[in-house]
Amino acid sequence: MSDVLALARPELRKLKPYVPGDYEPGTLRMNTNESPWRAPGDTTERGLNRYPPPRPTALNERLGEYYGVAPNELLVTRGSSEAIDVLIRGFCTADRDSISICPPTFDMYRVYADIQGAGIVRVPLRRNDDLAADFALDVDGIMASIEAGVKLIFLCTPNNPTGTTASAADIETICSAAEGSAIVVVDEAYREFSSEKDCRELRQRFNHVVLLRTLSKYVSLAGVRCGALIGDPALVEFLGTVLPPYTFPTPSIELVQQAMQGDSIGVANERIAIIRSERARLTETLLGIDGIDRVWPSQANFVFVRVKPRFDLVDRARRAGILVRVFANDTTLNDCVRISIGTPEHNDRLISALTQPEASP
Numbered sequence: 001m002s003d004v005l006a007l008a009r010p011e012l013r014k015l016k017p018y019v020p021g022d023y024e025p026g027t028l029r030m031n032t033n034e035s036p037w038r039a040p041g042d043t044t045e046r047g048l049n050r051y052p053p054p055r056p057t058a059l060n061e062r063l064g065e066y067y068g069v070a071p072n073e074l075l076v077t078r079g080s081s082e083a084i085d086v087l088i089r090g091f092c093t094a095d096r097d098s099i100s101i102c103p104p105t106f107d108m109y110r111v112y113a114d115i116q117g118a119g120i121v122r123v124p125l126r127r128n129d130d131l132a133a134d135f136a137l138d139v140d141g142i143m144a145s146i147e148a149g150v151k152l153i154f155l156c157t158p159n160n161p162t163g164t165t166a167s168a169a170d171i172e173t174i175c176s177a178a179e180g181s182a183i184v185v186v187d188e189a190y191r192e193f194s195s196e197k198d199c200r201e202l203r204q205r206f207n208h209v210v211l212l213r214t215l216s217k218y219v220s221l222a223g224v225r226c227g228a229l230i231g232d233p234a235l236v237e238f239l240g241t242v243l244p245p246y247t248f249p250t251p252s253i254e255l256v257q258q259a260m261q262g263d264s265i266g267v268a269n270e271r272i273a274i275i276r277s278e279r280a281r282l283t284e285t286l287l288g289i290d291g292i293d294r295v296w297p298s299q300a301n302f303v304f305v306r307v308k309p310r311f312d313l314v315d316r317a318r319r320a321g322i323l324v325r326v327f328a329n330d331t332t333l334n335d336c337v338r339i340s341i342g343t344p345e346h347n348d349r350l351i352s353a354l355t356q357p358e359a360s361p
């Protein structure tokens with residue numbers, strides 16, 4: 001196992017963390033300058049007049065249990081977006097270090113790198129006329145980025161926006177090659193919608209492999225902003241010093257605790273089954289539409305399609321009151337659209353908007 005912290009920003013390894021005031025249930029709290037009264041309408045268990053715990057330890061335990069990892073291998077973050085930010089801030093010194101990304105992919109890796117002043121090595125996904133092999137990782141290109149000294153390698157599987165998955169063998173090759181040189185971040189935001197194996201085994205084998213998970217998609221909690229970074233305990237502890245205390249709010253803690261109980265998980269799992277079968281139905285229906293020439297096989301809760309120039313998919317959807325995702329900033333994706341899977345009724349509405357003959361002028 002490599003010394004994973006050797007890759008961290010040296011000045012942050014010496015960072016003296018903030019020491020928060022103590023909190024002990026049953027004691028009078030006159031140490032943190034909070035209001036002694038609850039706000040009208042405050043129905044939270046803890047009381048919103050009190051700061052949340054510096055780190056949501058009970059939630060850490062619950063999420064660790066759900067993801068099958070020890071609590072000290074998991075950092076709760078405000079969405080997995082914050083985990084991306086903390087990783088880049090923790091490992092990349094501005095104007096010196098860089099990350100590698102595999103476009104087309106989640107654009108926030110770029111945004112957080114730009115905010116931090118980190119360089120970006122782009123290793124585009126490989127294209128192929130064969131749908132099953134399209135958007136594969138360019139392993140040689142990523143190897144070259146390791147040689148060039150990138151600190152973090154972001155792999156997204158299933159990938160946003162393509163919905164495609166990276167081959168397990170490719171991910172393993174990259175993880176082996178990066179040991180001692182770079183952290184491999186496998187973003188598994190859409191993991192629960194996929195029938196393929198997750199990367200937990202790789203994470204256990206390699207202390208430089210980090211996984212990102214989120215409750216934004218699976219348990220219908222995008223508004224709560226709860227994500228998780230799963231990694232080696234030493235790396236998690238280090239990133240815990242980079243992430244300020246008190247960042248995870250009390251209402252979010254209490255709502256997630258409720259949502260991660262048996263009944264809610266049962267409902268979430270039933271919905272996953274619906275999303276998967278609707279994804280198959282939507283894929284098949286879209287493939288039958290003359291104006292659409294490609295629908296990539298998706299393992300996520302969306303489908304990615306390529307539209308023929310004469311087909312006004314976006315406008316047709318808009319006229320039916322439906323928004324789909326276009327990629328105005330990316331010239332390689334000008335003819336592509338990402339469509340999130342809705343309820344069966346939502347999907348029917350979209351299908352009807354796309355299949356209705358155009359009204360004559």
Ligand SMILES: Cc1ncc(COP(=O)(O)O)c(C=O)c1O
Nearest residue numbers: 079080081106160189214216227
């Ligand atoms: C691949 C990927 N990673 C991370 C995120 C961030 O999700 P959140 O911050 O809601 O957890 C998203 C959001 O869409 C995503 O598509």
